[in-house]
Amino acid sequence: MKVNSVDIFCQVIDNYGDVGVAYRLAREFKRIYPSKKLRFIINKTEELNLIKKSENIEIVTYKDISKIENSADLIIEAFGCEIPKEYMDKALKSSKLIINLEYFSAEEWVDDFHLQESFLGGNLKKYFFIPGLSKKSGGVLLDNEFLERKKKVEENKEYYLKEFRIDEKYDLIGSVFSYEKNFDSLIEELKKIDKKILLLILSEKTQKNFIKYFDNNNNYDKIKFVKLPFFTYDKYEELLALCDFNLVRGEDSFVRALLLGKPFLWHIYPQDENTHIKKLESFLEKYCPNDKELKETFINYNINRDNFSYFFKNFKEIERHNKNYTNYLRENCNLMKKLIKFIENIGGKN
Numbered sequence: 001m002k003v004n005s006v007d008i009f010c011q012v013i014d015n016y017g018d019v020g021v022a023y024r025l026a027r028e029f030k031r032i033y034p035s036k037k038l039r040f041i042i043n044k045t046e047e048l049n050l051i052k053k054s055e056n057i058e059i060v061t062y063k064d065i066s067k068i069e070n071s072a073d074l075i076i077e078a079f080g081c082e083i084p085k086e087y088m089d090k091a092l093k094s095s096k097l098i099i100n101l102e103y104f105s106a107e108e109w110v111d112d113f114h115l116q117e118s119f120l121g122g123n124l125k126k127y128f129f130i131p132g133l134s135k136k137s138g139g140v141l142l143d144n145e146f147l148e149r150k151k152k153v154e155e156n157k158e159y160y161l162k163e164f165r166i167d168e169k170y171d172l173i174g175s176v177f178s179y180e181k182n183f184d185s186l187i188e189e190l191k192k193i194d195k196k197i198l199l200l201i202l203s204e205k206t207q208k209n210f211i212k213y214f215d216n217n218n219n220y221d222k223i224k225f226v227k228l229p230f231f232t233y234d235k236y237e238e239l240l241a242l243c244d245f246n247l248v249r250g251e252d253s254f255v256r257a258l259l260l261g262k263p264f265l266w267h268i269y270p271q272d273e274n275t276h277i278k279k280l281e282s283f284l285e286k287y288c289p290n291d292k293e294l295k296e297t298f299i300n301y302n303i304n305r306d307n308f309s310y311f312f313k314n315f316k317e318i319e320r321h322n323k324n325y326t327n328y329l330r331e332n333c334n335l336m337k338k339l340i341k342f343i344e345n346i347g348g349k350n
Helices: 017-032 047-050 064-066 085-093 144-155 157-163 184-193 204-208 211-215 233-242 252-260 272-287 292-303 310-315 315-332 335-345
Strands: 005-010 039-043 059-062 073-076 097-101 125-129 173-176 197-201 223-227 245-249 265-266
Touching: 005 017, 017 039, 017 047, 017 073, 017 144, 017 252, 017 335, 059 064, 059 197, 064 085, 097 335, 125 335, 144 157, 144 233, 144 252, 157 204, 157 233, 173 233, 184 233, 184 310, 211 223, 233 252, 245 252, 252 265, 252 315, 265 292, 272 292, 292 310, 310 315, 310 335
Parallel strands: 005 039, 005 073, 039 059, 073 097, 097 125, 173 197, 173 245, 197 223, 245 265
Antiparallel strands: none
16 A cells, blocks of 8 residues: 555553654654655643654644644554544545554464454555564564664663763662552562662652662662653663663563563553453563563562562573563564555555
8 A cells, every 4th residue: 555644643641651652653654754744643742742852743632633634544543542533534535544553462362353454434444453472463663763772872881871870880770660569579689689789760650669768778888779850762762771670661661671682570550350460471471481480570570579589590591581582573573564564565555
């Protein structure tokens, strides 16, 4: 299918994750289709203004949707967001394709449901595109800017240490980005390691978990806790690439950590009836199917029964495994390559 214009829809609910992924996708479309018309349509811009850089991407708010005269050839509906009726009325008459970009999932049903068509009637086609970790899934967003940024940090570590004002030498540097939880077990395990360690604590929600440690920073001779301000996601990616290990939350940060090939733990978004644990277990079956202890470390981290001993005792082995897994993802699970191939092949080249 020939694409002359792209509209990407995103609704901000209660965090930066959805808009971060959707805007990252917009940047990739602009890189691949630099001469095509691209609009990023969002319900509110406050969060977007905190993460985006100045780029040649037109931003339209939902309240200004009536000003759009013509819908795009290709419409990306990010994470089941609602497209306003007045836009859809135009799209049904003149657009060619809607991609419903779903949330990441490693569950088995993804392979069968990915690229299923949702029938709208008329000439407009709609398909579900589901990110995942199998070759048959939609893959993960391996955007070009992230890969270049990762390489720069790895090749210029001393420069980036100075950029983040890390002047002392540390044996281990870790970042922590989490939902509400207790980190006493982590601190106790880090004490046992008996190395000089820097913990960089991100986001107000995470920092609340460390208040007692900030207040007693001088009581931990070899562990230093530092509160960090809010970063744009490109700056956050630099930090993740600089750290030796990362504790991350949500979806977008999780995928970045997974693609870095460094030891990490994932605090998955909590859901009712422990649905999130089932999703976590599905991920672990693909990520480390034969490592029972690593699986238990991830699960315990999410049910507040933390035990970090295996994670740090097997740090180098986990790092080797993660680098190999990153290579697998780069070779087989590049979401943008899969998406562009599908778009260009659907309905011929018309």
